[in-house]
Structures are given as C-alpha cells and as structure tokens.
Amino acid sequence: MYELLLILQLGVLTLVSAVSPSNNYAPAVVQCPAINNGSFLREASSISDQEKAWVESRQQYTSSALVDYLDRVELTDFDAAEFMQNASSPPNIGLAFSGGGFRAMLNGAGHLAALDNRTENADENALGGILQASNYVSSLSGGAWLMGSLIMQNFTSVQQIVYDDNQIKTWDLSWGHQLFADVQAVALSAALALGQLDKVINYLNSWSFTKGGIAEDLAAKQKAGFNTTITDAWGRLLSRQLFPSKNNYLDSSLWSDIRNYDVFKNHQMPFPLVAALGRKPGTYVYNMNSTIVEFNPFEMGSFDPSVNSFADLKYIGTKVNNGKPVDSCINGYDNSAFIIGTSSSLFNEFLETLVCDSCTGVPSLLKPILKFFLNLLRVKYEDVAEYNPNPFYNSEFSGSTNLSSNDTLYLFDGGLGGEIIPLSPLIVKARKLDAVFAFDSSSGWPDGSALVNAYERQFSDQGKENIFPYVPDQENFLRQNLTARPTFFGCDAKNLTALEKDGVIPPVVLYFANRPFDFLTNTSTFKLEYSDSEKKSMIKNGFDVVSRLNMTLDSEWNACVGCAVIRRSQERDGIEQSDQCKKCFERYCWDGTLLPAEPGYVQPMNFDATGLINSTMTLPIVA
Ligand SMILES: *[C@@H]1O[C@H](CO)[C@@H](O)[C@H](O)[C@H]1NC(C)=O
Ligand SMILES: *[C@@H]1O[C@H](CO)[C@@H](O)[C@H](O)[C@H]1NC(C)=O
Ligand SMILES: *[C@@H]1O[C@H](CO)[C@@H](O)[C@H](O)[C@H]1NC(C)=O
Numbered sequence: 001m002y003e004l005l006l007i008l009q010l011g012v013l014t015l016v017s018a019v020s021p022s023n024n025y026a027p028a029v030v031q032c033p034a035i036n037n038g039s040f041l042r043e044a045s046s047i048s049d050q051e052k053a054w055v056e057s058r059q060q061y062t063s064s065a066l067v068d069y070l071d072r073v074e075l076t077d078f079d080a081a082e083f084m085q086n087a088s089s090p091p092n093i094g095l096a097f098s099g100g101g102f103r104a105m106l107n108g109a110g111h112l113a114a115l116d117n118r119t120e121n122a123d124e125n126a127l128g129g130i131l132q133a134s135n136y137v138s139s140l141s142g143g144a145w146l147m148g149s150l151i152m153q154n155f156t157s158v159q160q161i162v163y164d165d166n167q168i169k170t171w172d173l174s175w176g177h178q179l180f181a182d183v184q185a186v187a188l189s190a191a192l193a194l195g196q197l198d199k200v201i202n203y204l205n206s207w208s209f210t211k212g213g214i215a216e217d218l219a220a221k222q223k224a225g226f227n228t229t230i231t232d233a234w235g236r237l238l239s240r241q242l243f244p245s246k247n248n249y250l251d252s253s254l255w256s257d258i259r260n261y262d263v264f265k266n267h268q269m270p271f272p273l274v275a276a277l278g279r280k281p282g283t284y285v286y287n288m289n290s291t292i293v294e295f296n297p298f299e300m301g302s303f304d305p306s307v308n309s310f311a312d313l314k315y316i317g318t319k320v321n322n323g324k325p326v327d328s329c330i331n332g333y334d335n336s337a338f339i340i341g342t343s344s345s346l347f348n349e350f351l352e353t354l355v356c357d358s359c360t361g362v363p364s365l366l367k368p369i370l371k372f373f374l375n376l377l378r379v380k381y382e383d384v385a386e387y388n389p390n391p392f393y394n395s396e397f398s399g400s401t402n403l404s405s406n407d408t409l410y411l412f413d414g415g416l417g418g419e420i421i422p423l424s425p426l427i428v429k430a431r432k433l434d435a436v437f438a439f440d441s442s443s444g445w446p447d448g449s450a451l452v453n454a455y456e457r458q459f460s461d462q463g464k465e466n467i468f469p470y471v472p473d474q475e476n477f478l479r480q481n482l483t484a485r486p487t488f489f490g491c492d493a494k495n496l497t498a499l500e501k502d503g504v505i506p507p508v509v510l511y512f513a514n515r516p517f518d519f520l521t522n523t524s525t526f527k528l529e530y531s532d533s534e535k536k537s538m539i540k541n542g543f544d545v546v547s548r549l550n551m552t553l554d555s556e557w558n559a560c561v562g563c564a565v566i567r568r569s570q571e572r573d574g575i576e577q578s579d580q581c582k583k584c585f586e587r588y589c590w591d592g593t594l595l596p597a598e599p600g601y602v603q604p605m606n607f608d609a610t611g612l613i614n615s616t617m618t619l620p621i622v623a
C-alpha cells in the first residue's frame with residue numbers, strides 16, 4: 001500500500017503550482033569566478049587536479065590506517081609497515097553501496113558499520129578499519145541515502161546514528177515517522193478518484209506553504225527562475241529522514257559544500273561519489289548503454305564518451321554554452337537533497353513494475369488511477385530530475401549530442417540501467433583502483449547480475465573507460481554459492497591482461513551479496529516503514545554478512561580481506577603471496593569454474609550460514 005501512496009502523493013505534488021517565496025532551497029546569483037579558458041567544463045580525459053591532489057593526501061591517511069589493519073589481523077610472514085614503505089604505489093581501495101530503497105540503506109549501514117573502526121567490536125569481530133583505509137566510496141539511490149546521511153552530518157558513524165543519538169531522529173522509519181505519516185489511505189484514494197486535487201494535498205504531511213514546508217522550498221526555487229519536478233519534492237521529503245538534526249532538514253546544504261567540511265579537508269573521509277543515469281530527451285529508454293553521470297564534491301560529469309565532460313559542481317545552475325557562462329553565475333543548484341533525490345528518482349520505473357498489465361502489487365481498482373498519474377508525470381517530464389540549465393550544453397567534448405543538445409539534462413535513478421551497484425565510477429581506468437568492495441542489496445536475493453552487468457559494460461561504447469575482472473553468469477553465481485559468502489574476483493592480474501586498458505589492470509573485486517543470518521533482509525524496495533527492532537535487525541544482519549557472522553565462520557576472514565586489498569600492490573612489485581594468503585585465495589576467489597547450464601534451474605529458497613539448504617530456517621528478530 002505504501003508504494004501506492006508514495007506515487008499518488010508525489011504525483012499530485014507536481015500538479016500544484018506554488019506561490020510562497022523563500023531563499024532557502026533556491027539557487028542564487030553570484031559573481032562569476034575567474035575560470036580556466038573561461039569555461040566551467042573540462043574534458044573527462046583524467047580525474048580533476050583537485051581530486052588528484054586530494055586523493056594523494058588521503059592516501060597518507062589510508063596507508064597508515066591500512067598498516068594498522070594489517071598488523072591487527074595478523075598476516076603471517078608479512079611486515080605491513082615495511083611493505084607499505086617499499087610499495088611503488090600503495091593499495092588504492094574503494095567501496096560501492098548498491099541501491100534498493102531503505103533495504104539497501106539499512107543493509108548498507110550494517111555493511112559499513114562492519115568496516116568502520118568507530119563501531120563497537122568491529123575491530124575484533126569484523127573488518128573495522130577498512131573504511132578508514134579506503135580512498136573512495138561510491139553510492140546510488142538507497143546507498144546514497146546512507147552515505148548522504150553520514151556525510152551531511154559531519155561523516156558521523158552508523159553506531160552514532162542508530163545507537164548513540166537516540167533523540168535525533170535520523171533513520172526513524174517507525175510508524176508515524178515514515179515518509180508518509182498521517183495519511184488516510186481510503187480518503188486519499190477517494191479524493192484522487194474524484195480528481196479533487198486540493199483535497200488530496202491535505203493528506204500530505206510535509207507539504208506546506210508555511211515556513212519549513214516542502215511546497216515553500218519548491219516555490220522558492222521556481223521563483224528564482226528554475227523549474228522543479230517530482231525529484232525536488234522527493235529529495236526534500238527524504239531529507240526529513242536522512243538529515244533531520246539540523247535546521248529545516250539542511251534545506252540550503254550543498255554537495256559542493258563538502259569541500260569546506262573539516263572532515264573532508266583533513267582527509268578523514270573517503271572521496272564520495274554519487275551516481276545517476278542520463279536519459280535522452282524524448283525517449284523513455286534506459287539500459288546498459290545509458291550514460292552514467294557522477295557527482296563528487298568538486299564536479300559533476302561523466303567519463304562515458306557520450307558526455308566525456310566534467311563541470312564545476314558549484315556553478316551547475318549557471319546557464320552555459322560549451323561551458324562558457326551566457327548569463328549571471330549561479331550557486332546553490334547542487335542542493336544535497338536534490339542530488340540524493342536524483343540518484344533515487346525511480347518514478348519512471350513504476351509504470352513497468354507497479355501498474356503493468358500483469359503487475360499485481362496494486363489493487364486492480366486503483367491501477368488505472370495510478371497509471372493515469374504516472375503517465376501524466378511522464379508526459380510532463382516530471383518523472384525524472386530536470387537539470388536546467390544543462391551543464392553540458394553544447395559541450396565540445398561530448399561524443400554524442402544525445403544529452404548535450406537540449407537545454408535540460410534529464411537524470412534519474414542510477415540503478416535502473418542494470419548496474420545497481422555503482423561500480424562504473426570506481427572502475428574507470430583513470431581512478432586506478434586496486435580493490436573494490438561491492439555491496440549488493442538488489443531486490444529479492446542478489447544473483448550477481450550487478451557484477452555481470454559491470455563486466456559487460458566495459459565492452460560497450462559507453463563503458464570504454466571501464467575495466468572489470470571476469471565473473472560467471474547468474475546461474476553460476478547461485479549454483480557455486482558465490483552469493484552465499486563473500487567472493488573475490490580478479491584475484492590474479494596475470495589472467496586479466498586481455499581486459500587491461502592503457503596498462504591499467506582491473507581491480508580485485510570483493511563481492512558481498514545480501515544474505516539472511518538473523519533476519520529476512522530481502523524487504524521490498526518500496527517498504528517505507530520499519531520498526532526500531534526491524535531496522536536494527538536489518539543493520540545487524542548487514543554486519544553479519546560482512547563480518548562472516550562475527551568472524552565465527554572463519555577466524556582468518558579479516559586476514560583474508562587483507563590479502564585481497566594488498567594483492568595488486570604485491571603484483572606490481574613482484575612480491576609473492578604468503579602461504580596464508582594463498583590459502584585464503586583458495587577459499588574466497590572464484591577460480592574460473594563454469595558449470596554447464598542446467599535448464600530450468602531454480603535456486604533453493606532456504607539458507608544456512610554456509611550456503612543453501614532445503615529445510616526451513618526460522619530467523620529470530622534481534623532487538
Ligand atoms: C585551455 O584550452 C587549451 C586549448 O583548448 C587546452 O590545451 C588547455 O588544456 C586548457 N586549459 C585548461 C586549464 O583547461
Ligand atoms: C580509526 O582509524 C584511524 C585511522 O587509522 C585512527 O586515526 C583512529 O584513531 C581509529 N579510531 C579508533 C576508534 O580506533
Ligand atoms: C623492502 O625492501 C627491502 C630492500 O629492498 C627488502 O630487503 C625487504 O624485504 C622489503 N620488504 C618487504 C616487506 O617487501
């Protein structure tokens with residue numbers, strides 16, 4: 001029912017024109033800065049100079065954190081400090097958190113907690129310190145809700161949000177606090193069916209033209225001369241869950257502001273990347289060929305040949321022609337809630353997943369009404385985020401006019417192209433990652449599709465800049481239990497020479513699929529209400545997945561992860577693996593086996609700690 005309400009309500013939001021002015025959410029005119037060649041754009045031939053310098057400094061922090069980690073996990077026959085000192089280039093580690101609504105946010109919170117040395121017990125029982133040893137973290141959709149919550153609140157920890165800050169309502173998804181509180185479903189449906197839009201508005205909790213309401217935010221942006229869509233409302237709604245601790249849900253907080261955060265300037269957090277997808281104006285198609293656009297604290301852009309451009313994020317509200325301002329310069333367009341909303345703007349998908357002829361998620365009586373609203377949104381181009389002005393307008397670097405010829409750039413949920421784990425930003429050769437952790441909370445129980453798609457994308461036109469190791473097909477993922485426990489791919493660089501691009505070898509990929517240990521964590525993407533105990537159970541289960549049940553399934557597990565993250569550095573310098581690491585790799589690396597297809601194969605639906613079982617499993621809810 002909530003998925004229905006979500007769409008009906010947001011569908012209606014956009015049909016109302018706003019009137020009340022404010023300065024908070026609105027972008028504003030600023031003095032134009034002195035810029036390179038008079039342009040905000042650069043070609044995507046490398047990472048930016050700012051990112052390069054930042055990561056070099058971050059590397060000093062991460063290298064020292066990695067030495068701490070490697071010492072703690074007791075790698076045998078290995079001197080971590082000396083290894084790092086000798087290394088021609090130290091391990092470059094990245095983390096990727098998938099989309100999947102609150103399921104992905106909460107599972108991801110558990111995964112992240114297990115990597116964070118600030119989490120109680122994460123040092124002894126999990127992989128505490130890996131977060132501190134990582135240079136990059138990439139996220140999209142539900143994963144971006146997780147990262148956005150932490151980053152916008154001074155890179156706080158999951159532990160702090162969930163267990164220590166009880167009064168602050170971050171991630172309070174319980175009844176009465178969920179995104180759509182106080183809604184009377186029957187009355188709302190009736191109002192919708194009768195087309196009484198004014199009445200419908202009364203049922204929206206956060207919609208208000210008074211101070212602090214979403215309507216006021218949108219009106220302010222419109223008054224400043226910018227169009228708003230459902231994504232603006234969506235982002236501002238999410239901000240009530242994701243960063244409630246500050247004044248008016250951080251209505252004026254910008255993604256480019258991260259540059260000025262002490263925790264970022266001091267290199268105490270990884271370099272954050274948020275991914276979204278581009279849609280060619282006039283089409284509704286999205287697939288593996290869609291352009292992936294990333295937001296980082298310095299820039300917005302894409303390494304994909306279609307766009308091949310990066311723009312200074314702080315000034316994306318400025319109307320430009322090939323990067324050159326044609327009007328006053330604008331700041332404030334890169335609102336944090338808007339960017340997080342863009343990455344999770346999946347309204348366009350509901351037509352296929354909720355109201356299709358064979359879809360059963362919505363009562364048949366309501367389906368036509370819902371379909372009407374969704375089609376209306378689509379026709380009005382309101383089912384995606386509108387970036388107008390288009391920062392890539394007429395970009396000389398773009399390999400296609402698909403996205404650069406229109407004055408509006410249309411972006412939507414980064415996961416819908418098939419890469420539900422935002423791997424592309426981490427596997428571009430320009431970033432030269434050595435180890436990438438991929439956390440998969442895709443819907444149902446994951447089957448490896450996210451990795452298969454990332455693998456295949458490197459051979460497509462848009463994936464020209466990507467490098468990714470070999471992986472098997474989905475059936476083999478399931479039959480070989482590669483989703484049942486963490487699995488490493490690309491363990492041997494010598495076997496990857498055919499995938500190398502410009503001398504850059506694909507990273508080792510450490511894959512973690514959502515699995516139940518104490519809780520059935522395959523909740524619906526559209527589930528918006530979680531009790532406190534459900535929320536904590538989801539998070540704890542995520543912790544179990546990454547920690548291999550508190551290290552109880554393998555007491556050497558944290559050492560094995562150490563072996564994986566140092567692998568490329570060792571290979572570069574011709575250092576042989578220790579016997580311990582060789583044994584670890586036998587346990588955790590996919591060895592290239594491909595079982596012949598078994599037509600009609602269906603994965604058994606029950607689970608135990610090591611793999612699949614065919615008996616019933618009862619899972620306690622942990623408080
Ligand atoms: C400025 O433009 C020239 C010629 O197009 C190019 O070679 C140079 O790299 C550009 N400078 C910057 C800082 O982008
Ligand atoms: C976590 O790791 C960082 C980097 O190594 C270190 O500075 C910090 O003291 C550690 N914190 C805890 C609580 O262990
Ligand atoms: C570091 O380099 C020195 C000198 O080449 C060598 O003796 C030592 O074994 C190296 N240590 C490691 C851990 O690679």
Ligand SMILES: *[C@@H]1O[C@H](CO)[C@@H](O)[C@H](O)[C@H]1NC(C)=O
Pocket residue numbers: 154263268
């Ligand atoms: C942000 O967190 C750092 C520790 O990571 C702390 O030193 C600093 O005081 C915090 N800043 C604010 C404004 O809370």
Ligand SMILES: *[C@@H]1O[C@H](CO)[C@@H](O)[C@H](O)[C@H]1NC(C)=O
Pocket residue numbers: 225226227388
């Ligand atoms: C807003 O959208 C309308 C129609 O969709 C378009 O004509 C107009 O130019 C847009 N305005 C801005 C400022 O983007």
Ligand SMILES: *[C@@H]1O[C@H](CO)[C@@H](O)[C@H](O)[C@H]1NC(C)=O
Pocket residue numbers: 281282283381405406407408
């Ligand atoms: C931009 O795309 C929209 C949607 O397809 C279209 O209505 C509009 O005419 C396009 N504008 C330009 C300048 O091509």
Ligand SMILES: *[C@@H]1O[C@H](CO)[C@@H](O)[C@H](O)[C@H]1NC(C)=O
Pocket residue numbers: 287288289460461
């Ligand atoms: C992507 O583009 C390639 C080449 O243009 C084409 O062969 C392929 O079918 C496309 N893939 C999808 C999913 O549309």
Ligand SMILES: *[C@@H]1O[C@H](CO)[C@@H](O)[C@H](O)[C@H]1NC(C)=O
Pocket residue numbers: 280283289305306399400402
């Ligand atoms: C441009 O869009 C068309 C579909 O209209 C698609 O076939 C083509 O692959 C796209 N090209 C690029 C470079 O994205």
Ligand SMILES: *[C@@H]1O[C@H](CO)[C@@H](O)[C@H](O)[C@H]1NC(C)=O
Pocket residue numbers: 479480481610611612613
């Ligand atoms: C997968 O796990 C099941 C249950 O633990 C086990 O019976 C089966 O042999 C495993 N398959 C492989 C290929 O390891």
Ligand SMILES: *[C@@H]1O[C@H](CO)[C@@H](O)[C@H](O)[C@H]1NC(C)=O
Pocket residue numbers: 121125549550552
């Ligand atoms: C894991 O460790 C934590 C803290 O030591 C404990 O609370 C929890 O019950 C343990 N879980 C399992 C499954 O052992």
Ligand SMILES: *[C@@H]1O[C@H](CO)[C@@H](O)[C@H](O)[C@H]1NC(C)=O
Pocket residue numbers: 469470471490491495496498590591592593
């Ligand atoms: C090794 O490379 C071959 C292609 O040359 C590939 O088919 C195989 O899957 C690779 N093995 C592993 C373990 O990645």
Ligand SMILES: *[C@@H]1O[C@H](CO)[C@@H](O)[C@H](O)[C@H]1NC(C)=O
Pocket residue numbers: 614615
């Ligand atoms: C699981 O399946 C195997 C093989 O089909 C069967 O021998 C075994 O009895 C089943 N176990 C349970 C608990 O049903």
